[in-house]
Amino acid sequence: MLALYSNPKWLSVVRGAVEHLAVTLGFPPVQSRSITRAVDEALSNVMRHSYSNRPDQPIAMYFRKTQRQHEGELQEGLEILLCDRAPAVDKTKLYGRSLDQIRPGGLGLHWVRQAMDTVEFTRKGPTNRLRLVKYLAQSSDAL
């Protein structure tokens, strides 16, 4: 579990931790970078949109190994839960823009959905919970 405040200065620290975790769990470098990018974008969105750039609001991140049966194969993976106490998020805004548009903004959510196998948003009591899961294509002893 990682507890932090919504100050963007923590983004680089979280990126370092997530990429190291993904590599340690056996994800190849490209996937480790895409998982890291997804978490970074999700966290930035919480800081920017949910907390409206206030730097002193609480964020909690939980990491755990998980697994699933997929097409007859046991796949192991990494589950990340990102929790904040901001007002409820409008789910209709949780979609990235089309990449055919050349304009600033909207790329982050696209990258999150592109990188992760599961992107699930729920509201539980006063907490926004974003659940991100990425599975390894094949079982790895490293997990």
Next chain:
Amino acid sequence: MQISARRQEQTTIFDVSGDIDFANSREVRESLLDEIQERRAGCVLVNLRQVRYIDSSGVASLVEGLKASRDLGSRFILIGLSPAAREVLQLSRLIRVFEIHDSEEQALAS
């Protein structure tokens, strides 16, 4: 992240290094737009060779620089893409939208 500017007549070269993320992309955006819109540089080169990481807000800053340049009829060129910068521009399908050169010399000669 560090960003510095070198000026040669109508050309401005920005050297950017480190991580461009939500914590500092505003600084990149403001530096680029100031050079393009206020100083009216005829050509802006952004050297990304030393960039280790760039998030969507960093990419958005580059897109804004490109659009501002197009609006004013100036040139906006990315040079020396680091692997991280190349990766996100490919992911965003923006790699062919920007003018990109390997080096400052190539860009200035083009």
